[in-house]
Amino acid sequence: MNLSKILKNAFLIILASLVLTACATKKTSTTSGQMQGDVYTGSDSVEYLASGVPDRVFFATNETVLTTASRETLRKQAGWLRKNSDINVVLEGHADERGTREYNLALGERRANSAKDYLMTYGISSDRISVLSYGKERPIDSGSSPLAWSKNRRSVTVKAN
């Protein structure tokens, strides 16, 4: 093998490897900083039970586990409920539209229940909390984008009386 050939080869290989390294990996997390992974972290649709007490927590697709942020919110809710012991609440669970209707009803119920269980660990009696699922029937955002869907995967604490 003559020298020119070897040099040509070497050149090609170096070029190829440079091309590869130049490709940036796609960032899967959201652009606007309102989602972390799949979970909504923004404040657009959030309402407040009282000053500093957000009324809702958000979930990842098909998930019913509470994120750290959710637990933070629920702790605040528990605190507020302890201070206002005459108030009862309904936890309304929701799902996004990217699923079958009946399963989403069950998913919403499970999400609301996750929130309820957590509130109970902070001493709120189950008599004060009831659970209701709306599945995908009551989206807060009618858009068809991942951001809209993330806003809809929620459990909302609503004053019952």
Added chain:
Amino acid sequence: MLLRYLFILLIIIPAKAFALIEVDITRGNLNPLPVAVSPLSIDNKSKENFKKILKKEDLGSEISIVVENNLRQSGLFNPLNKDAFLQEPDVANLKPRFEDWNLIKAQALVTGKVTFVDEKLRVEFRLWDILAGKEMMALAFTTVPSNWRRVGHIITDKVYERLTGEKGYFDTRIIYIAEEGPKTNRIKKLAIMDQDGFNNKYLTLGNELVLTPRFSPTNQMVTYLSYFRNLPRVYLLDIETGMQEVVGDFPGMTFAPRFSPDGKKIIMSFAKDGNSDIYTMDLENRIVERVTNHPSIDTSPSYSPDGKRITFNSDRSGYQQIYVMDSNGKNVKRISFGNGLYGTPVWSPRGDLIAFTKLHKGKFYIGVMRTDGTGERLLTENFYQEAPSWSPNGRVLIFYRETKTNSKGEGFSAKLWSIDLTGYNEKMVETETDASDPSWSSLLSN
């Protein structure tokens, strides 16, 4: 001796002929069969009577139009243009001139006669094989005049069965959710209509959210989910009387209801403390039985036509999949194994297939698989569609589709669609409003 010679004779003589040429015909065309549906003949007196009662100019023509549209919608028949018909309806009904009908390429012909007898509607019809030049079928019906559309549907069922070998599905109704309003606050009502879109009626007012209605096998009752008083529960509605009653006395949300094939039980999901399991309730003695007992979500149950097994949706494997079990809850077996999520399993009335919704890589599919999970076939793909329901002959699936909304959240619509089991004849089912959650009744006439 003589017998032996006769025997030889019998063997030899046919052998004298040339070897019989055999040609294998293994292909044909799947084109719709050209049929001619002649307007039914009607005498002037009957015509006047029906015009008075029903406000229809020519009932004979109207009934034939019902038949024609049904046949066309099925995708299997091509009803020919009436303008080309050479014979008058009354003559054709007695003895068609087959050459005339052959000229316009009709292979089958429907003729008939309508009469007003004793305040009732009497219809007789005949089906003719044009190429063979003979009558294939002749039947007569008597009913109240207001049922005239049903007569057209029954005629279609008979013609369909005689020409395809399969039972028809035209004398049926569809119950569905009629919806209106913005996506964030939809008004939903229970609605019922004939399978061809006529005779649409609303059964609830839209004051509370209603979802997933299903017919009972007797077609008298409907079971569905209602958020009456903000408490989501399964209800029963009598179509004739309009009476509604809640099913059972469950301390939590019940949903996803269906009837058992004998119409005696309601099977549904009951959600409590984050867990959804499948329960049945006997409508007579009100006894409630638990069928599944698992910390996963178990929902969308559907009985096999013989009532011995149940297919349902469960995420016990971590994701939504389809399972089959005995009706007592034993022998639970998973049958969906493809890539993606599976939901809304429905057992075919023929007992051979289970239809389902599949979600994979952001797309929704309507598909069928055999009851052991093999032979999965996806029939149609869309941005969003779900909840197939079978026609009573197990041949057509009706389901619903929703459209994307734009960045402003506008452009949303939901419509009913149907598709043939072979994947052909995918088309939208017209409804006055947006529609979802369709359920097909069994044949009204039995």
Added chain:
Amino acid sequence: MNRNIFISFGLHIFLVIITALSLPFLAKKPIDLPPIISVELIQITDKTNIPFAPKAKKIIEKVKVKEKKLVSEQAPPKKIKKQKPDAVPLPDEKIKKIKKIKDEKQNPEKVETEVKQISEFEKKELFDTNSIAALIDKSKTESAETNKKLDKVTQDQDKEMDFGGLTLSEEDALKAQIFGCWSIPLGLPFNEDLLVRIKLQLKPDGSIIKTEILDHARMNRPGQGFYKVLAESALRAIKLCQPLRVPSTGYERWKDMQLNFDAREMLEG
């Protein structure tokens, strides 16, 4: 830290050098075109008359076995029946043919190709007549061979018609015509036997004299209602397709024809 970078760099360069040495260079090489061979197109329809080729081997084996049996079985009865042939009122043509066949020189191979022409349907007749005809004929071995000949299409005059079936192109033409006429009822159950066989008697111009559905009894059997629908659709196809696309010559060989309509392929697929 620097040392590590140095080592890493060195190893990378090493890799590049190895790869460079072992890779073939991707330069364009001249393409070697093979020399052009001229090809002549010839008609082979006369010779391709083997409608049942795949089954041929099976049939040949079976026939060979039967041949042996026949030859040995024929011996005893022959002695007794020697006088009988005259009494049997055989049609004249038959006798003529037998004589002709005897005159021709028979290769074993030719016999075998004849065998190919027989459809499975006819196989029974073949062997029956063999044993019977053996009673009539004088010679032992000849009889075995000639008997086979008896059942064959033997319009000896016309070379084209040596074999009994349609040529490939004739068959294709007829099939294509009927494919277009047959509206397959989509409602048929695709896991059942969907074969309906129809015997036809044709006029020289391809129009139909008579149709006969084999397995007629199946039309009215309970649970087989679809068979009636299938059979009717096949009959409609035939009627619709009149006049059939028949060969222009050799009326004698195709005036009786059987069409086997099988819907399975279309419905299963």
